[in-house]
Amino acid sequence: MNELNRYGWNEMLNQLKQESIHRALSHGRVTIVHRTCYEVISGDGLFQCELTGSMMYGKSASELPCVGDWVIFQSFDDDKGIIVDMLPRQRTMYRKKNGTVSDKQAIAAYVDKAFIVQSLDDNFNVRRAERFIAQILEEDIEPVFVLNKADLDFNRQRIDEAIKHLTRQIPVFITSIRQPQTILRLRESITEGETVVFVGSSGVGKSSLVNALCEKPMLVTSNISQSTGKGRHTSTRREMILMDGSGVLIDTPGVREFGLTIDNPDSLAEMLEISDYAEACRFSDCKHIDEPGCAVLEAVDSGLLDHKVYESFLKLRREAWHFSVSEHEKRKKDKSFSRLVDEMKKQKGSF
Ligand SMILES: Nc1nc2c(ncn2[C@@H]2O[C@H](COP(=O)(O)OP(=O)(O)OP(=O)(O)O)[C@@H](O)[C@H]2O)c(=O)[nH]1
Numbered sequence: 001m002n003e004l005n006r007y008g009w010n011e012m013l014n015q016l017k018q019e020s021i022h023r024a025l026s027h028g029r030v031t032i033v034h035r036t037c038y039e040v041i042s043g044d045g046l047f048q049c050e051l052t053g054s055m056m057y058g059k060s061a062s063e064l065p066c067v068g069d070w071v072i073f074q075s076f077d078d079d080k081g082i083i084v085d086m087l088p089r090q091r092t093m094y095r096k097k098n099g100t101v102s103d104k105q106a107i108a109a110y111v112d113k114a115f116i117v118q119s120l121d122d123n124f125n126v127r128r129a130e131r132f133i134a135q136i137l138e139e140d141i142e143p144v145f146v147l148n149k150a151d152l153d154f155n156r157q158r159i160d161e162a163i164k165h166l167t168r169q170i171p172v173f174i175t176s177i178r179q180p181q182t183i184l185r186l187r188e189s190i191t192e193g194e195t196v197v198f199v200g201s202s203g204v205g206k207s208s209l210v211n212a213l214c215e216k217p218m219l220v221t222s223n224i225s226q227s228t229g230k231g232r233h234t235s236t237r238r239e240m241i242l243m244d245g246s247g248v249l250i251d252t253p254g255v256r257e258f259g260l261t262i263d264n265p266d267s268l269a270e271m272l273e274i275s276d277y278a279e280a281c282r283f284s285d286c287k288h289i290d291e292p293g294c295a296v297l298e299a300v301d302s303g304l305l306d307h308k309v310y311e312s313f314l315k316l317r318r319e320a321w322h323f324s325v326s327e328h329e330k331r332k333k334d335k336s337f338s339r340l341v342d343e344m345k346k347q348k349g350s351f
């Protein structure tokens with residue numbers, strides 16, 4: 001098999017490349033992004049690339065290539081290149097930048113599955129998992145919940161109870177890097193050419209899992225075995241690794257906060273099983289807050305729907321709406337600004 005196919009290159013991507021005016025040049029996939037340097041794996045090996053000026057200034061920060069993106073580049077000196085174009089993004093994982101209202105950051109592109117990793121200690125938090133899932137579903141990426149450090153003492157019954165609504169919707173794996181059969185099961189869930197991104201708090205064992213899946217130390221891991229989510233972050237960059245035999249793994253640094261950048265909470269309602277009940281609401285545009293004949297509220301009252309899951313839904317939906325309004329306003333502002341620039345250019349021209 002061609003090396004690049006193992007990284008996910010396929011006929012569909014080749015078709016997309018043919019639409020670029022730069023289709024005669026080389027293509028490859030971004031494996032690591034340094035400040036201004038992009039490591040790109042291609043059929044001819046690894047290239048250290050930079051962006052052309054028009055790529056750099058013609059795009060907003062979240063549109064610049066990120067790990068996983070497929071790019072077209074002009075090579076020189078055997079292992080250097082200039083990125084001149086990128087294929088249209090698909091299945092990209094975004095997050096809202098810390099402290100901003102609507103600025104988003106691209107974490108990884110062309111992702112098939114996202115492993116949401118938590119450890120079976122204080123880090124375990126099903127509400128946080130739902131937040132990740134909401135974001136991931138919106139991008140057509142398949143969410144997978146990985147509960148790591150199963151060798152630690154934990155209350156299996158309490159965990160099963162807390163995640164039972166998720167278990168019905170998405171795959172859940174209980175793993176430990178000290179229990180090889182759990183790693184084997186996780187590996188079997190990844191198929192050739194598939195791209196998996198690992199997300200979750202610092203210290204939960206994302207890099208350790210990548211190493212265990214590859215059966216060799218590819219990434220640096222912490223030597224403190226507790227996941228505090230507060231301490232020093234061990235991984236400092238997003239990095240793509242080819243797993244022997246199959247699969248492309250993208251490790252990411254731990255994130256404490258994961259702001260939503262979605263504007264449509266429909267898939268969230270489905271995942272949290274709200275939509276199952278909503279079908280029976282009296283009003284088709286029911287918001288399930290205080291409307292008469294709301295079947296969702298009835299399900300909460302009767303205990304059919306866990307009130308914590310319902311509250312989590314309301315909270316995430318509010319956040320999604322908030323993001324969508326801010327995005328809309330930002331776009332409006334950007335538009336009126338570019339109109340102003342156009343006006344000024346015209347006026348200048350008339351002098
Ligand atoms: N007991 C136990 N410890 C584990 C397991 N997996 C990872 N660890 C330990 O947890 C600590 C943190 O692991 P890392 O892999 O560095 O965590 P990370 O999620 O990559 O953290 P950041 O890079 O900071 O985001 C290390 O000391 C690992 O040895 C596990 O299954 N069981």
Ligand SMILES: [Mg+2]
Nearest residue numbers: 206207234235
């Ligand atoms: Mg790490």
Ligand SMILES: [Zn+2]
Nearest residue numbers: 281286288294
């Ligand atoms: Zn309702």
